[in-house]
Amino acid sequence: MGAALQSALREIEQANPGTLFGIFGDAAWANKERLSDALLKDLLEHFSEIPLSIKAVTADALGNAYEFLIKQFADKANKKAGEFYTPRPVVNLMVRLMAPRGGESIYDPACGTAGMLLSAVQHVRDAGGKVETLFGKLYGQEKNLTTSAIARMNLLLHQIEDFQVARGDTLREPKFLEGDSLMKFDCVIANPPFSLEKWGVSEWEADPFKRNIAGTPPQKSGDYAWVQHMLSSMNPRTGRMAVVLPHGALFRMAAEGKIRKKLLEMDQLDAVIGLGANLFYGTGLAACILLFRARKPESHKRKVLFVDSSRLFKKGRNQNELLPAHAERIYELVSKYVDAPGEAKVVALDDILTEHGGNLNISLYVEPPQTHTVPTVAESLARLKESLAAAYAAEDRLAELLKANGLLAEGK
Numbered sequence: 427m428g429a430a431l432q433s434a435l436r437e438i439e440q441a442n443p444g445t446l447f448g449i450f451g452d453a454a455w456a457n458k459e460r461l462s463d464a465l466l467k468d469l470l471e472h473f474s475e476i477p478l479s480i481k482a483v484t485a486d487a488l489g490n491a492y493e494f495l496i497k498q499f500a501d502k503a504n505k506k507a508g509e510f511y512t513p514r515p516v517v518n519l520m521v522r523l524m525a526p527r528g529g530e531s532i533y534d535p536a537c538g539t540a541g542m543l544l545s546a547v548q549h550v551r552d553a554g555g556k557v558e559t560l561f562g563k564l565y566g567q568e569k570n571l572t573t574s575a576i577a578r579m580n581l582l583l584h585q586i587e588d589f590q591v592a593r594g595d596t597l598r599e600p601k602f603l604e605g606d607s608l609m610k611f612d613c614v615i616a617n618p619p620f621s622l623e624k625w626g627v628s629e630w631e632a633d634p635f636k637r638n639i640a641g642t643p644p645q646k647s648g649d650y651a652w653v654q655h656m657l658s659s660m661n662p663r664t665g666r667m668a669v670v671l672p673h674g675a676l677f678r679m680a681a682e683g684k685i686r687k688k689l690l691e692m693d694q695l696d697a698v699i700g701l702g703a704n705l706f707y708g709t710g711l712a713a714c715i716l717l718f719r720a721r722k723p724e725s726h727k728r729k730v731l732f733v734d735s736s737r738l739f740k741k742g743r744n745q746n747e748l749l750p751a752h753a754e755r756i757y758e759l760v761s762k763y764v765d766a767p768g769e770a771k772v773v774a775l776d777d778i779l780t781e782h783g784g785n786l787n788i789s790l791y792v793e794p795p796q797t798h799t800v801p802t803v804a805e806s807l808a809r810l811k812e813s814l815a816a817a818y819a820a821e822d823r824l825a826e827l828l829k830a831n832g833l834l835a836e837g838k
Contacts, residue, residue: 427463428456431470445582448593451575496539496576512541512617512670513705515748516715520615520668521545522757523717528555530563530612533659535596536652537566540577542615544584561588565611567596597651598626600635602659608635610661617670620709622648640688641681649675650685657694657718665720673700673712676786687784690730690775694718697731697760700788702739704746712736714788717760726763728775733759734768734792768795 432455439446454460496511526532526546534542543564551557564586568574574593581589592601602609625648630638637658643650649671656667675682676698689695697717704710719726738752759770771791782790801809 427466428454428458428461431455431466445578448571449575449578449582451572496580511538511707513707513748514541514545515750515753516617516670516701516705517541517545518549519748519753519756520670520715521549522753523715523760524613524615524666524668526550526613527553528557528559530560530664531565531661532560532563532613532615533565533602533609533611534616535567535600535614535655535659536616536618537568537577537591538573538617540566540580540591542617543577543589544580544586546613546615547584547586557586561586564589565602565609566591567594567601569593569595595626597648597655598629600655603635606634608637608655608659610665611659612661612664612666614656614659614665614667615669616652616656617706618649618652620649620672620711620713621646621674622652625651640685640692643685644681647675647678647682650682650689653689653716654685657689660718660720662720665718667716667718669716669718670706670713671716672709673714676714676788683784686786687779690779690784693722693728693775694720695730696722696726697733697763698786698788699733699756699760700736702736702746702748704742705739705748707745729772730775730778730786731760731763731770731772732786732788732791733770734788734794735759736788768793 432453435450435455439449455466497514521542524546526549528550532543532546534540537543543566547557547560547564550560564581566577566589568577568591571593574591577591578589581591590602594601600608604610623646625643625645627642627645630642630651635658637651637654639654639658640650653669653671656669659665660667695716696719697715699715699717701713701715703712706713733756735752735756738748738755739746740749740752755769759766763772765771769792773791778784778786
């Protein structure tokens, strides 16, 4: 039965080369030790009892069910899930900060299961825009064969009819080109692999696409390779970008420190958002979101907003969660782009470069809120007098005890 099912799936792919080719991946349907005939029979008979035609089930219902299954699988996979799934509250926050509009192009160079592309579509729909204006303008690249197939299936089940999800190594072989150059997009958004090792440093040093605009990152961490690729993919007029990075990317020195300085001098970094710990699958470390704009508003030029939202999360047993109220507060802070004690600080770019050497560690700029009341000068003086009086009284009492025991001569 497994061989027959696999043959049927391949026939479906070949009949729809434009949308379904390779979409069912390389699952071992014919492996009877893993998928027995009895198990496959039960599976098919079970689903055959449920009407799943377009007339019976809306695209939203099918798409949401598929997203639910992906989330359940991510919860079970835990550490491995970080390779293909970003928690949706974080995704939705990033998309909201980018504010994609109908007709704009959207690109995720590490698209996983296409959650960010789908969130962008939903954002346009919620804003009253026509989703059809995004058809042909959604782009994603994913290295893993199975994950890229899931991404395409996810988009199709959400009734997205025209998109491009390419399989391949983005840093070594970007797929979306215009001639010999990278394609440019209005919105570039991604949660790339944290501190990726062996990411292709040798190819990067002589990159034909000239993505090393600020220098070559170290072999042991490809974080700033992803950042530079994404910056190079932004439309020079309308481009906005949101990327998730490990917190260490904000302050690690050596080659990364030099790259940060050059990127800061370009004055495209708009905001740095510090997130709480243990929000992402596969790592308990805190992460951050960097926001870039090809053209910053006049009031944002030569400035960077730092937001400390490290305390905004709901504690979970295995993983913490960013709640809607938390995301709303972060969005509010970024939108206002003003100082908020203990939460946000607008810092002059020159101060970051000269006083802190390009270090973006949020704690350098945003002081944590006071957890206790600071007394006034008058209150402090009163407490000091009380303490001195108590100390003198204790000294007199000690002297009396010493005298009573013959350990201190009279008159001393």
